[in-house]
Structures are given as C-alpha cells and as structure tokens.
Amino acid sequence: MVAQLSKGERQLSVIVLLALALAGLAMAVAGRADPLGVHGIIVILFSAALIFVVLAQFNAPEPSPERLKDYYDDPSKVGIVLSMFWAVIGMALGVWVAALLAWPDLTIDAAWASFGRLRPAHTSAVIFGFGGNALIATSYHVMQRTSRARLPGQFSPWFVLIGYNLFCVVAAAGYFMGVTQSKEYAEPEWYADIWLTIVWIAYFVLYIRTLARRKEPHIYVANWYYLAFILVVAMLHIVNNLAVPVSLGHAKSYSAFSGVQDAMTQWWYGHNAVAFFLTAGFLGMMYYYLPKRAGRPIFSYRLSIISFWGITFMYMWAGSHHLHYTALPQWVQTLGMTFSLVLLVPSWASAGNALATLNGAWHKVRDDATLRFMMAAAVFYGLTTFEGSFLAIRPVNSLSHYTDWTIGHVHAGALGWVALITFGSIYAVVPWLWRRQAMYSARLVEWHFWLALSGTVIYVFAMWNSGIIQGLMWRTYNESGTLTYSFIESMVAMHPYYIARAFGGLLFLLGAIIGTYNVLMTITGHSKAVEEVGEDMPHRAGAAISAEPAE
Amino acid sequence: MSLDHQTLVGFAKSWGLFYLMALAVGVLIYTFWPSNKKRFQDAKKSILDEDDKPWM
Numbered sequence: 001m002v003a004q005l006s007k008g009e010r011q012l013s014v015i016v017l018l019a020l021a022l023a024g025l026a027m028a029v030a031g032r033a034d035p036l037g038v039h040g041i042i043v044i045l046f047s048a049a050l051i052f053v054v055l056a057q058f059n060a061p062e063p064s065p066e067r068l069k070d071y072y073d074d075p076s077k078v079g080i081v082l083s084m085f086w087a088v089i090g091m092a093l094g095v096w097v098a099a100l101l102a103w104p105d106l107t108i109d110a111a112w113a114s115f116g117r118l119r120p121a122h123t124s125a126v127i128f129g130f131g132g133n134a135l136i137a138t139s140y141h142v143m144q145r146t147s148r149a150r151l152p153g154q155f156s157p158w159f160v161l162i163g164y165n166l167f168c169v170v171a172a173a174g175y176f177m178g179v180t181q182s183k184e185y186a187e188p189e190w191y192a193d194i195w196l197t198i199v200w201i202a203y204f205v206l207y208i209r210t211l212a213r214r215k216e217p218h219i220y221v222a223n224w225y226y227l228a229f230i231l232v233v234a235m236l237h238i239v240n241n242l243a244v245p246v247s248l249g250h251a252k253s254y255s256a257f258s259g260v261q262d263a264m265t266q267w268w269y270g271h272n273a274v275a276f277f278l279t280a281g282f283l284g285m286m287y288y289y290l291p292k293r294a295g296r297p298i299f300s301y302r303l304s305i306i307s308f309w310g311i312t313f314m315y316m317w318a319g320s321h322h323l324h325y326t327a328l329p330q331w332v333q334t335l336g337m338t339f340s341l342v343l344l345v346p347s348w349a350s351a352g353n354a355l356a357t358l359n360g361a362w363h364k365v366r367d368d369a370t371l372r373f374m375m376a377a378a379v380f381y382g383l384t385t386f387e388g389s390f391l392a393i394r395p396v397n398s399l400s401h402y403t404d405w406t407i408g409h410v411h412a413g414a415l416g417w418v419a420l421i422t423f424g425s426i427y428a429v430v431p432w433l434w435r436r437q438a439m440y441s442a443r444l445v446e447w448h449f450w451l452a453l454s455g456t457v458i459y460v461f462a463m464w465n466s467g468i469i470q471g472l473m474w475r476t477y478n479e480s481g482t483l484t485y486s487f488i489e490s491m492v493a494m495h496p497y498y499i500a501r502a503f504g505g506l507l508f509l510l511g512a513i514i515g516t517y518n519v520l521m522t523i524t525g526h527s528k529a530v531e532e533v534g535e536d537m538p539h540r541a542g543a544a545i546s547a548e549p550a551e
Numbered sequence: 552m553s554l555d556h557q558t559l560v561g562f563a564k565s566w567g568l569f570y571l572m573a574l575a576v577g578v579l580i581y582t583f584w585p586s587n588k589k590r591f592q593d594a595k596k597s598i599l600d601e602d603d604k605p606w607m
Contacts, residue, residue: 148606215606218594297595302582309578
C-alpha cells in the first residue's frame, strides 16, 4: 500500500505523522497524570507505529504512472476491514452492557468496566467505528465510480481514514478512563473534537475536489446524500462541541451553552446525528449498491431527489422531540413533533423507492443474501421511521420516554437499517474491490443474514415489551393517588426481557463475526473466491451466486 | 428592535414557514422540469455500466 504512494506523498506522510507525534508529546507533557497525558502517549504510539509502516517501504521504487488510469481503492479496502473490526468490538461491548443489565455482577468490580463507561464505548464503536469507517470506505468507492474520476490525490484519503480512526481510538480509550463531556454521542473531550474537526474538513475538501474532477456531468443522487452527511456532520460537530477547557493541561471542559439551550443544542446535534450520520450517508449506500446489486435502475430518480431535499431540510427541526415535557418552550416541542411527523413522507418515499426497485427482481432477493440484506434494511428503515414519527407525538412520548421502548426503536434503526444496509453493501463491494468472482462463501452470507435478522427481531420485540410494561408501571396510580409500583418492581419485571435482549444481541454479534471471517477469507483468496477477474467489475457477483439455490 | 425571545419566535413562525414552502416549490419545479427528464433517466441508468475505470 505504501509503495503505491509517490515519493513526495511518502515524505508528506512522515512529516504529518511526526507533527502528530509532537502534538501527542505536547499533550503528554501538559497533561501528565491527567487522562489528557495518557491520550498524548496513545497519540505518540499511534503515530510512531505508522511512521514505521511508511519507513519500511520508504525507498520502494516510484509507482507506475499507469495507476492513475484506475480508481484508487486502497483506502476503501483498509476502511472496510477496519469497519468489520470495529463492528466485532462494538457489538461485543454491546452484548456485555446488555448482559450487565440482566446480571449486574458482570461488571467485575473494575471502574473501567462499569456500565457508564462501557456504554459510550459500545455506542461510539458501533456508530463511529463500524458505521463511520463503512461510510468513509464506501463514499470513496461510490464517489469515484459515479464521478468517473479518480480521487484527486493519494495522501488526503489516507489522512481522513487514519485520522478518523485515531479519533475513534482516543474516544474509546477516554471512556474507559472516565473521560466524557456528558453529551450523548458527543462524549469525547475538546482536544479529540478539535482533531475530528480537522479530519472532517479534510474529508469535505476531498469530496468536493473529487466532484470537481468528475467526467460525468450529472452528480448521481448517492453523492448528494454522502455530501449532506459530510457537510451537516461538520456543522453539528462544531456547534455542539463549542466548549472551554479548564486548562490546556486538562481533559475536562465546559460547554459554551447552559441550561435548556445546552439541552436543545445537544439534541439538535443528537437527532441530526441520527439523520445525517446514520441515515443520509447510509441512504447514499443504498441508492448506489442496491440498484447495482439488483441490476436494475432505481425505481424513481425524481422521487429520490424529492426525498433527499425533504430529509435534508426537515430533519433539522425535529431534534426538540427529545425534550418533550422539559423546560424547553412548548412551541419548540410542538415544532419538533410536527416536523417529525412530516418526516415520515420523505422517509417512506426512500424506503418505498428501494422496495419498488426490487419489484420484478424478487427471485434475486430470494437467491442472493447480499441483496436480501439490503431489502431487509429498507423494510426496517420504513418501520423505524414510522415508529420514530409516532414516538415523537407528545402524549405517546409521555409513555415511551425514558423507557426501553426508545432503546428498542434505536436498535430497530441501528441493527435493522444501518447495520443490514452496511453488511449488504460490504458483501457487494468486497468481491468488487479485491477482484474476486464472489464472496468466499455464499452459505456464510446466508448464515449471517438469518443470525442478524433473528437477533434484531428478538432484540426489538424484547424492548417493545419491556418498554411498554415499564412505561405503564411508572404511571399506574392506586386509589389513594400514589404510585402502585416501586421502581425496583419495574426492574424485576424487566429481567426476562433483558436476558432476551442480550441473547438477540449475541446472535447479531455472531453474525458479524461470521461476516468478518468471510470477508477476510475472500481477501486472502481462499478456494471459491480465489479466481481473479479482469480489469472491470466482476461480472455482477450476484449473478454468480444466484445460479446456486440458497442454502 | 431588540433580539429577544419574541422576535426570534416571530421570525421562525413567519419567515421559517415561507422559506420551507419556497424550498418545497423550488425542489418540485426542478424535479419535474421537462428538460431535466432525460438527464435523470440517464443518471439512473449510467451507474449500471460494467466498466470500472475513470473516464479520461
């Protein structure tokens, strides 16, 4: 991989890594025993390891100029593998925190293994580690193909990918030490936030530069979604993380906002992170890989444009539904509720567009588990957006908020939509990137599909049950006007559902492990996948699979 | 005019509404503009090409 970089790019890499190591040194010196100091040492080790990787091939011959006639896929390949790696870690942490709720003793009496630290490590590892790497890897792949242009340089794609993973490592390491700014999905502290801002701006510039080089005049709709994801996440991240550190030598910082303004800023961020990180980017994946895999153009291109603008402009206003019955002014709550309801229209337009694309290709969905991943993702997308609109209605929220129903809703989206569309896209793109005829084992893709689907269904049903029971128990009054159930009684009632949820999560994790094995076997070129294919894309990998009946 | 809560509420409730409606109309016009039809048809088909090299 390093040998593919030009000499100048190798020099630039070493210089940037040295600068990063120096920044790490400054953090270590300024931070000393503070978690900031530990993070400094992590940054130094991370940069030093990469400097050795570059130096090992520093004097390799200059790569052939012929490479410029192809797309640049090395960063996508590494991103896909990192994504699967984070998936296994993040989902394993998820199973652990789920088990902690059922059996609290599993916290092994260590501070780092307490629920409050493991839980953000789980959410960040799956959302940012797994989802983010998959988004970066596939966005490089999709933007080059749809623009018919190679990435503008070879350095900045690596800077974005590796810099992003450094952020993920710093975030995860921080949680175990107890570092958090107590904003959900924005837990990392100020220095990690500054680093992510630099990386993210580089990502945005890279995307725009690639689009500027495009040979295809029309910008395909998948790119619009990816670009909305990059641009809006930059806005959200910068505004929500405005904070003042206690000192340059401390990890702790205080938000620039206070009180209900802080809460509103956080949930403007939080809900739009769902909208633009977990929805827009993955819709970009869907609008490219689903038609490609099905071998059919998207059902309605016009509908995809209308739903794009609908999602982009309406999600922005929906965040206040997280703050029903709080100090937030009533009209702002109503605004968020109303926009959440209207959002159902563009959301279902996208889900319907995906399913209508498959209409006429159901035999492919039956035979090809990869396409079935994408189909099931579209169904879950439709279900989850319906549920989301419903939960945003204030009286419904009075029952559901603070209960497990919310967790069930989030996981219907995260497992059913985000993870399934990602696995489907990864199974579509891996043979393509490594120029294999198909995945190593179609049977293992089947296994993964059914484990993932049954895990999601078990998880979501368990949380629906526990959430509604919880909500009802908390609002049941007796004749004398006091609460019928104590809090602990509602906890006892939850126990069986927590066990079921941990089991559903375990099935999902097993699927991800199988998927990782399958991806690695495909990459290393074992048996069935070994046959290399020529220059262009492997002749619709799906067609090769659908020749054999499904297991 | 001071920038207080009422001012912002008034702004959001009037111009916010107009801007969203104008946006919706604009998007619909763009989407259904007759001369855009061919471009959209081409766009949705062109990704299905099997070639996997940048255009020079």
